[in-house]
Amino acid sequence: MVPDDKLHAHASAAPTPAAKNTPPTWQGACFCGTVRFTVTGEPEAMGYCHCDSCRHWSAGPVNAFTLWKPGALEVTQGAESIGTFHKTPRSERSWCRNCGGHLFTHHPHWNLTDVYAAVIPDFPFRPAVHVNYHETRLPMRDGLPKLHDLPAEMGGSGASVPE
Numbered sequence: 220m221v222p223d224d225k226l227h228a229h230a231s232a233a234p235t236p237a238a239k240n241t242p243p244t245w246q247g248a249c250f251c252g253t254v255r256f257t258v259t260g261e262p263e264a265m266g267y268c269h270c271d272s273c274r275h276w277s278a279g280p281v282n283a284f285t286l287w288k289p290g291a292l293e294v295t296q297g298a299e300s301i302g303t304f305h306k307t308p309r310s311e312r313s314w315c316r317n318c319g320g321h322l323f324t325h326h327p328h329w330n331l332t333d334v335y336a337a338v339i340p341d342f343p344f345r346p347a348v349h350v351n352y353h354e355t356r357l358p359m360r361d362g363l364p365k366l367h368d369l370p371a372e373m374g375g376s377g378a379s380v381p382e
């Protein structure tokens with residue numbers, strides 16, 4: 220049996236090393252808030268995609284992406300309201316059936332999920348690269364690397380193009 224004073228000492232203690240090492244978690248939601256989710260830890264990559272598919276799907280000129288391993292994403296509310304569409308087997312695009320707001324896109328061939336930076340507003344988005352820049356409609360002269368298509372390790376050419 221644990222003495223009572225010991226229990227109190229433990230409860231009031233400063234954060235334990237284990238608690239300090241807990242990876243950070245950020246909240247995300249669809250446009251109406253029906254679907255809520257979290258992402259935990261660090262994404263595998265962050266940047267901007269200029270491809271035609273991202274532009275058409277998002278109805279915006281460029282997609283700010285954060286790519287996560289599947290375990291990092293947890294839907295905490297409204298899972299039954301998530302719709303998914305895939306035009307190609309490479310991108311399973313999910314949105315909220317209630318408001319139409321986009322949520323994330325799973326890429327099975329990479330086993331990574333793009334959680335759009337726009338739906339995790341508190342997450343410290345730090346883009347490192349522009350991909351599919353040969354399809355751009357919105358040149359962004361921010362000094363970051365511009366890849367013609369994708370990094371070589373993701374199946375692309377890895378070739379850079381000028382800003």
Ligand SMILES: [Zn+2]
Pocket residue numbers: 249250251252253254315316317318319320
């Ligand atoms: Zn919604």
Ligand SMILES: [Zn+2]
Pocket residue numbers: 268269270271272273274282351
């Ligand atoms: Zn794209």
